[in-house]
Amino acid sequence: MQCANCGNHIDPAKGECGCGTPLPQPTGAEVPGQRPAQPISVPPHNVQPARGQRLFARPPGYPTFVSWLVTGAFRNRRGALGAFIAAWFNLPLAVLLGGLGILYGAIAGYLGGFTSGNVVGPDFLTEVPLLGSVLSGDLLQVGGLLGLLVGVLLGCLAGFFGGLFVPWSLVTTEPGYAAGYFVAQTIVALLLSLLYTGYGIATEGWRFRAAGYREPSRRERELLQPILVDCATRLQLDEYPKLLIDDSHSQHAVSGTRHVVISRGLLDEFDYAPEPIAAVLCHELTHWRNADPVSSLFVRGLGLPLYLIYAFGTWLRQSFRHPILALVVTLSTWPLLLTVRYFVMPMQAAGNRAAEYLADQGAIWAGHHLGLRQVLSRSRDGFDGARNGWEAAVCANHPPNELRLERAEAPGVDYPLPDRDSPARPLPVVVSSSLIP
Secondary structure: OEOOOOOOEOOOOOOEOOOOOEOOOOOOOOEOOEOOOOOOOOOOOOOOOOOOOOOOOOOOOOOOHHHHHHHHHOOOHHHHHHHHHHHHOOHHHHHHHHHHHHHHHHHHHHHHHHOOOOOOOOHHHHHOOOHHHHHHOOOOOOOHHHHHHHHHHHHHHHHHHHHHHHHHHHHOOOHHHHHHHHHHHHHHHHHHHHHHHHHHHHOHHHHHHHOOOEOOOHHHHHHHHHHHHHHHHHOOOOOOOEEEEEOOOOOOEEEOOOEEEEEHHHHHHOOOOHHHHHHHHHHHHHHHHOOHHHHHHHHHHHOHHHHHHHHHHHHHHHHOOOHHHHHHHHHHHHHHHHHHHHHHHHHHHHHHHHHHHHHHHHHHHOOOHHHHHHHHHHOOOOOEOOOOHHHHHHHHOOOOHHHHHHHOOOOOOOOOOOOOOOOOOOOOOOOOOOOOO
């Protein structure tokens, strides 16, 4: 029997490991919140799904496609609301005008305060909406530095709220028409998101193949398919997604709506050991069962204009690593980048973290507590993959692995630092002298 703390063999006669860890409870004993550990059952080679089993079906527990879609749509309500507001209520435009307002307000506020109201400079500063009225008043006649601070604040507020409401005022000034326009825009956003979610589910196989994911080889199938079947059985899943392989060297796994992907880098990192592989697959199967991939598609569809521009800009910076191009892209898209990073992603963070903790608990409940801790200790940056800049930003909002390890601690077991599964730290090399011939 293996110790969950140090990994050494435990003699059942002693009752505890040499490190002081007590003997694990025997199979069948119930631990609150954790399923008893069970050995991985490996069926014969060339295992195939049972006849009639649908690998591409939705997870069990959803009687209809609509129920699956609705569950995913409301899985992360705050994240969906953030994407909807950012994409359909002029938030990037408000950020742009707020930034310009800061610049104009700083210049005008400093000049206006320094000259006691006699602004020296271009006349266009006094023609900026809301800013001109500020410059003509007595508020900025308080000295250059204080005038600059007041100008920055007022310019930022004027530009930001102007960017939010001026486009609406250009459409209509009647409250009734404005309410109707708001309802129509909301309906369009929801329909677009539903269409995008349906498109993402229907074309997932094609998109994954375009991303470089492939069918497992005979040897990979003989090793991994039994583990996947065993994980689905432990999680009480009558059906499970199709397994694909990513040949990249990065250590990650991806759960889609109809597929689960595991990378060669992760398999190589753990030398194809069944326990950590099973923990990762249980984690991804829990995501699949909880409709988390559907939720990601729905939120992305609500913010589709932002997503397309953000993903394209990230692709440009990563594909053409030139400082001038990177500068041009950043200057062209900085309002969008700020909107996504400091509004959309924080709105999604709570839901994403809750989904990750729950997926970890799925692996623990299936009996792969030790494998999960091995993977989290070794992969300090997480093992959930990302195919573009948007998904990388989403993964950045996942909880830190140290907190996930804390949630994965077994009752009554001590977990000292450094963790035994952590990667080895390189020894520092100090050059004390050199030989000069």
